[in-house]
Amino acid sequence: MKTICAIFFVAASTLCAQQLRPIWTEAGANVQGAPSLDGRFLSCMDPATGDLALRDLPTGRMRRLTERKTAGEFAYFSVISNDSRSVAYAWFNEKGFYDLRVAAADGGTPPRILYRNEEAGFVQPSAFSPDGKQILTLLFRKDNTSQIALVSAADGSLRVLKSLNWVYPKKMDFSPDGKYIVYDTFAANAGNAPEHRDIFVLAADGSSERPLVEHPSNDLFPLWVRDGSRVVFASDRGGTMDVWTVRVSNGKPAGGPELVKRDIGRFLPMGITRAGASFFGLRAGGTDIVVSDGTSSAPLESLYAGRTSSPAWSRDGTHLAYMARAGSENFGEQARILVIRDMKTSAERALTPRLAHFQNLSWSPDGRRILAGGSDSKGHAGLFAIEVQTGATKPLVLGEEGGYRGLDGAWSPDGKAVVYVSGNSVRLHDPETRLGRELYRGPEGVRLDLIALSADGANWTVRRANLLVTIPVTGGKPAVAAIPPALKEGVSLHPDGRHTAYTVGAARSEVWVMENFLPKS
Numbered sequence: 001m002k003t004i005c006a007i008f009f010v011a012a013s014t015l016c017a018q019q020l021r022p023i024w025t026e027a028g029a030n031v032q033g034a035p036s037l038d039g040r041f042l043s044c045m046d047p048a049t050g051d052l053a054l055r056d057l058p059t060g061r062m063r064r065l066t067e068r069k070t071a072g073e074f075a076y077f078s079v080i081s082n083d084s085r086s087v088a089y090a091w092f093n094e095k096g097f098y099d100l101r102v103a104a105a106d107g108g109t110p111p112r113i114l115y116r117n118e119e120a121g122f123v124q125p126s127a128f129s130p131d132g133k134q135i136l137t138l139l140f141r142k143d144n145t146s147q148i149a150l151v152s153a154a155d156g157s158l159r160v161l162k163s164l165n166w167v168y169p170k171k172m173d174f175s176p177d178g179k180y181i182v183y184d185t186f187a188a189n190a191g192n193a194p195e196h197r198d199i200f201v202l203a204a205d206g207s208s209e210r211p212l213v214e215h216p217s218n219d220l221f222p223l224w225v226r227d228g229s230r231v232v233f234a235s236d237r238g239g240t241m242d243v244w245t246v247r248v249s250n251g252k253p254a255g256g257p258e259l260v261k262r263d264i265g266r267f268l269p270m271g272i273t274r275a276g277a278s279f280f281g282l283r284a285g286g287t288d289i290v291v292s293d294g295t296s297s298a299p300l301e302s303l304y305a306g307r308t309s310s311p312a313w314s315r316d317g318t319h320l321a322y323m324a325r326a327g328s329e330n331f332g333e334q335a336r337i338l339v340i341r342d343m344k345t346s347a348e349r350a351l352t353p354r355l356a357h358f359q360n361l362s363w364s365p366d367g368r369r370i371l372a373g374g375s376d377s378k379g380h381a382g383l384f385a386i387e388v389q390t391g392a393t394k395p396l397v398l399g400e401e402g403g404y405r406g407l408d409g410a411w412s413p414d415g416k417a418v419v420y421v422s423g424n425s426v427r428l429h430d431p432e433t434r435l436g437r438e439l440y441r442g443p444e445g446v447r448l449d450l451i452a453l454s455a456d457g458a459n460w461t462v463r464r465a466n467l468l469v470t471i472p473v474t475g476g477k478p479a480v481a482a483i484p485p486a487l488k489e490g491v492s493l494h495p496d497g498r499h500t501a502y503t504v505g506a507a508r509s510e511v512w513v514m515e516n517f518l519p520k521s
Contacts, residue, residue, distance in 0.1 A: 018261070023057060023279070024511040031281025031509045034079045034271040037226065041105075042270075042279070042511065043078040043087050050074035052089050052103055052111075065103040066111055070094050071445055079135075079271075080105065081128040086153065088114070088125040088135045097121035100137060100151055114156035120147075126172040128153070129204075136174055136181060144380075148172065148183065148202065161206035170197070171221040171269060176228040179204055180251045182212065184220040184233070199233055201251045212253055213246055221269045224248075225276065225518065232278065232518075234269070238262065243278075245518060260517050270511070278514045287505040289322055294498050301346070304339070311492045311501035312361035312370070318343060320492075320501060321361050321370055321388075324350070338370065338386060351391035355384060360408050362453070365415040371396070373406030373420075383409045383420055385431075396431045408449050413457040413473060421448045426462055426471060440471050440478050 028047025035042050039057065046053035051066040052075035065087060066075060076098065078089035085105050090098045093116070100115040100123045114135070115123065122140035129136070132153060139147040139160075146168035150159045161181070169183040181202045197220045199213040213219045217237035224231055225245075232245045235257070243261035247254040266283035273279070286306030288299045302308055304324035311322045320343055326335045336358060338351040358374030368388055375381035382398040383406060396418055397407060409420035417430045419439065424446055429436040442448055442464050450463040453473075460471045470479045491502040 018517050019515045021513060021515075022510060023513050024055065024060070025284075027508065029509050029511055031268050031270060031511060032077045035273055035277075035279045036080045036084045037082055037274045038084065039273040039275060039277055041080065041084065043080050043089070045075045045078075052078060052087065052091075054087070054105060063107070065105070065107055066091075072096075072447070077124045077126075079125050079127055081132045081153075082130055083132060086128070086132065088128065088137075088153070090123050090125060098123045100125060100135070100156075102135075102153060114153070115151050115158060119143075127174040129174055130176060130178045136172055138168060138172065140168060148181065150204075159206075161204075162202060162209070171223065173222060173224045174204070175224050175248075175251075176226055182222040182224060182231050184222055187214070199231070201248075203251070210252065212248065213257060215257075219244075223269050223272050223278070225272060226274045230518065232260075232269070232272065233257075234264070234267075241265070241267070243514075243517070258519055260519060261514065267512075276515070276518055278517065280512055280514065282510045282512050283507055284510050285506055285508045287503050287507060289320075289501055290504050291320075292500050292502075294500075299504075300341075300501070302339070302341075303348070304337075306505075308339075309503045310359045310361050311503065312363055313492050313494050313499075313501065314363045314367050315365050315495065316367065317495040317499075319367070321363065322501075323359060323361065326350075338372075338391065340388060351386065351388075353384070353386045353391050353393045355393060357405060358384065358386075359405060360450075362410045364411050365413065369415075371409055371411055371418060373408055375406055381406050383407050383418055397429050408451045408462075410451050410453045410460065413453065419451060419453075419460050421451050421462060424448055426451065426460065426469075440469065442469070 030045050033043035042055045042057055044053055044055055046062055046064050051064045051068055053062045053064045055062050073094060074092050076090040078087055080087050087103045087105055089101055091101045093099050097118050099113050101111050101113050103111040120139040120141045124138040125135050127136045134150040135153055137149050137151050139149055146164045147160045148162045164185055167186050169185055172183040174181060181204055184197045184199050187196055187198045196218050198211055199219050199222045200209055201212045202209045215237055217235055219233055219235045222231050222233040230245045231248055234241055235244050240263040242259060243264050244257045245260050246257045268281040270279040270281060287309045289308045289311045290297050290299055307325040308322050311320055313320055320341045322339050324337050324339050326337050338353055340349045355374045355376050358372040360373040362371040370386045372384050372386055380398050383396045385394045385396050397420055407420045409418050411418055417428055419428050424442040425438055426440040427436055427438050448462045448464050452461050458473055462469050468481050491500050493500055
């Protein structure tokens with residue numbers, strides 16, 4: 001909070017008493033929802049249950065609108081209709097993909113599934129049309145096509161307005177008159193290697209499209225002011241992520257962009273109310289890697305302090321790999337890099353794998369590759385091999401359960417196969433022959449995670465709730481034991497059996513509101 005207050009910025013000639021204040025900072029705050037237009041409620045996922053909920057902003061009380069049936073289901077992105085009577089939301093269903101659903105804000109009628117299609121396994125409701133009849137929705141399909149679509153709030157019928165190949169908007173919004181849709185995507189003239197985003201206006205019937213903001217920087221996260229006169233967006237053109245606005249008339253820019261808030265931080269816009277208050281999510285906190293020799297411990301000195309995690313010792317113990325977050329680190333804009341550290345000289349090399357997300361690192365026995373769970377820029381998720389010298393990335397297991405975070409996995413002792421967790425199953429997979437088999441199956445409905453190969457190469461170990469399951473590499477009956485109280489989250493054990501590396505701290509989300517920030521007419 002002190003950091004945010006320290007960057008408070010006022011342009012005295014255009015702004016009056018600009019205010020920035022926290023709304024929801026407790027553990028579990030999530031930012032995939034949106035405020036009601038009157039500013040009273042915030043749609044969100046209830047952190048206690050995973051259900052869709054409405055948070056009463058004056059009181060902080062949570063009211064659940066759904067009741068999930070299985071542990072794997074949960075609510076994700078959501079938006080509230082203009083009349084505050086309905087909430088459209090993405091729901092991760094029992095089949096392992098997302099539905100678009102709608103719930104009554106007063107809980108008077110059961111939620112309804114509007115759109116369910118496994119081929120479009122990710123859905124993100126972005127805004128209701130002003131009359132409440134359509135829901136502006138982002139679809140991400142298995143064929144790596146993202147689509148801007150309208151879904152009927154009555155019967156779920158779908159109308160695709162535009163396809164964007166594997167690119168997807170970071171934010172979309174309906175104009176208050178219902179005539180236009182504003183969204184961001186890679187610049188139209190960026191060729192085969194786009195590096196920045198521009199903002200476009202699409203006619204709500206899909207008949208025409210034109211650029212609204214063009215600049216050789218990242219311009220993204222557009223939202224419409226509720227009187228329709230302006231679009232508010234974010235841009236890094238000034239070296240930090242700042243808030244800008246541009247006048248709009250008949251779907252066209254009516255003047256150049258104007259700066260309204262400098263260095264907003266690591267944020268995600270959630271919605272603008274009728275009164276002109278902008279709600280947004282903010283990343284706070286951080287993570288660091290700690291190295292311990294059993295008697296003392298100290299944070300790893302790194303250029304990426306506060307942004308490091310997922311440590312992994314090489315098999316010979318001479319190097320430590322870890323994930324670091326670089327760049328502006330905004331929601332959807334952060335860059336993840338792989339750092340290889342020589343533990344004798346403290347020299348570090350930064351690699352940039354072509355992955356949108358990765359975590360849970362594991363070295364191959366020969367030290368040439370690192371296995372990572374994650375997903376690429378085209379939405380493929382699973383396990384990937386990263387070359388230690390070049391950062392070149394190759395998928396090894398795809399199309400399995402795990403979402404954008406991919407899978408938890410480890411190399412086999414000979415480095416020819418990988419072992420990974422899928423739901424309640426531990427499986428062995430040979431990337432060359434594409435053959436595999438199940439090594440262990442846990443109880444139904446209980447997920448496994450955090451797979452690791454023991455230092456002696458004799459056992460794989462996975463976590464099952466509060467238990468550790470040890471699976472012999474050569475076969476035999478798995479052993480189940482309670483997790484030791486001293487076990488660190490994401491710990492990597494050095495081959496000498498004495499040193500460990502683990503992650504401490506946590507990044508968290510907060511909800512803030514910015515008021516009186518728009519320039520005077």
